[in-house]
Amino acid sequence: MNYRWDWSILFKDTYMGWLWSGLLWTVIISLASWAVALTIGLLAGAARSAPSRSARLLAGIYIDVFRNVPPLVQLFLWYFVLPEVVPDSFGLWLKRDLPYPEVVTAVVAIGLFAGSRVAEQVRAGIEAVGAPLMPAALATGLRPAQAYRLIVLPLGLRAIVGPLTSEFLITVKLSSLSLTIGVLELTAQSRHVENYTFQGFEAFTFATIGYLVIGLCVTGLMRFIDIRIGGAALRKTPA
Amino acid sequence: MIVIEDVHKSYGNQLILRACSATVSLGEVVVVCGPSGSGKSTLIKCINGLVPFDRGTITVDGVSVASPKTDLPALRSRIGMVFQSFELYPHMTALQNVSLAQIHVLKRSRAEADARSEKILARVGLGDKRDSRPSQLSGGQQQRVSIARALAMDPQAMLFDEPTSALDPEMINEVLEVMQELALEGMTMMVVTHEMGFAQRVADRVLFMDRGQIVEDTPKAQFFTAPASERARQFLANVLTH
Numbered sequence: 001m002n003y004r005w006d007w008s009i010l011f012k013d014t015y016m017g018w019l020w021s022g023l024l025w026t027v028i029i030s031l032a033s034w035a036v037a038l039t040i041g042l043l044a045g046a047a048r049s050a051p052s053r054s055a056r057l058l059a060g061i062y063i064d065v066f067r068n069v070p071p072l073v074q075l076f077l078w079y080f081v082l083p084e085v086v087p088d089s090f091g092l093w094l095k096r097d098l099p100y101p102e103v104v105t106a107v108v109a110i111g112l113f114a115g116s117r118v119a120e121q122v123r124a125g126i127e128a129v130g131a132p133l134m135p136a137a138l139a140t141g142l143r144p145a146q147a148y149r150l151i152v153l154p155l156g157l158r159a160i161v162g163p164l165t166s167e168f169l170i171t172v173k174l175s176s177l178s179l180t181i182g183v184l185e186l187t188a189q190s191r192h193v194e195n196y197t198f199q200g201f202e203a204f205t206f207a208t209i210g211y212l213v214i215g216l217c218v219t220g221l222m223r224f225i226d227i228r229i230g231g232a233a234l235r236k237t238p239a
Numbered sequence: 240m241i242v243i244e245d246v247h248k249s250y251g252n253q254l255i256l257r258a259c260s261a262t263v264s265l266g267e268v269v270v271v272c273g274p275s276g277s278g279k280s281t282l283i284k285c286i287n288g289l290v291p292f293d294r295g296t297i298t299v300d301g302v303s304v305a306s307p308k309t310d311l312p313a314l315r316s317r318i319g320m321v322f323q324s325f326e327l328y329p330h331m332t333a334l335q336n337v338s339l340a341q342i343h344v345l346k347r348s349r350a351e352a353d354a355r356s357e358k359i360l361a362r363v364g365l366g367d368k369r370d371s372r373p374s375q376l377s378g379g380q381q382q383r384v385s386i387a388r389a390l391a392m393d394p395q396a397m398l399f400d401e402p403t404s405a406l407d408p409e410m411i412n413e414v415l416e417v418m419q420e421l422a423l424e425g426m427t428m429m430v431v432t433h434e435m436g437f438a439q440r441v442a443d444r445v446l447f448m449d450r451g452q453i454v455e456d457t458p459k460a461q462f463f464t465a466p467a468s469e470r471a472r473q474f475l476a477n478v479l480t481h
Binding site: 132133135136137138139140141142143146150151154155158229230233234 | 284287289312313315316317318319320322326327328329330339340343344345372374388389392
């Protein structure tokens, strides 16, 4: 291989600045879209097991639509199509006045996509682990809403910390899609450095390690939460 | 105390209960037995409205279970129920399991509820297990916690749905002993069980069910010595010979 490695580019102020700023945006987008995903996912997932038919239906439609359209397509729809199909004044506001429009759009698009996946995990956890205890909780005189809040939901959520870790990690990686609408996150900045220096391997090594470290932090955090709330112990329960 | 009148129940075209009528008076212990699939569990779950029924009425202490005007949670809080597979809350300690409904239904303070729970756990022989989670307890211990959870609500009657069927043989007695004690203290009880020994010792009356019908409703002595129906005779012959 004729590649001339030159790690020093990573320590040049300009390029290092780009890469660090990319890393920062990746972290911001990941955390923000995960917050959106978790909020929407919890609501939609809980709504799937709600007594109200219309709530179940609405959540079902959301999950079906957002889970089945590729996230990249969704990103384009939000960024390029939405401002054109809403009333003019709102479209103009989206294009001109919304602060950090690419970042906000990326957060919303990735958050809603990931949210549909989280919702299915929440629903599965509630159905498989929480709901079977509903009769026992009702038999003690708890009202259905109390039984749901005190038993069904907490149990369902404890059961899915593991799968939610994967969803969180996927959300982090999806943040790289936002480069397609112009967000200068980690992947975009790595390409940027490559274009300027022709030292792409070094730049992408930085990106790889960056993603890896974020991923390991997420895994560690979720494992900590799992242990704290006793989810891991629950799953080991012999039948 | 519990009056069941002409109750019918079906799932789809599958008839589960037909024309079931029975009463359980205050302080009485009624054992419900019969072959699997005869509707025993369904019947007992109709009493506290966990399973809705199609026709007929059930009243508990004068309150109709199926009436839309009935405050079902309030009614349930006065009838304790113990399930075949314990159904404890796995993310809570034994004490929390027993205290939860006291706090949220009876509105006792946490301290008050916990004090009561400790007393009841001690009574079922688990005073030292208050901080154990269900997964750390044996089946028999879990079932006793489950009985404690029901008793903590100071129920007027207790329903047992095959409380020993999921237990290893050597744990059955520790649960039956607790139930027997309850019976001796005068608790009104309806017990679905295959434990004929328990029925012989404790029951006042035996209901025998087959294919969704209450085939026999007789005092204990008569049931074991001279059952009226051929089906009950067969059942007893099969159950008692081993």
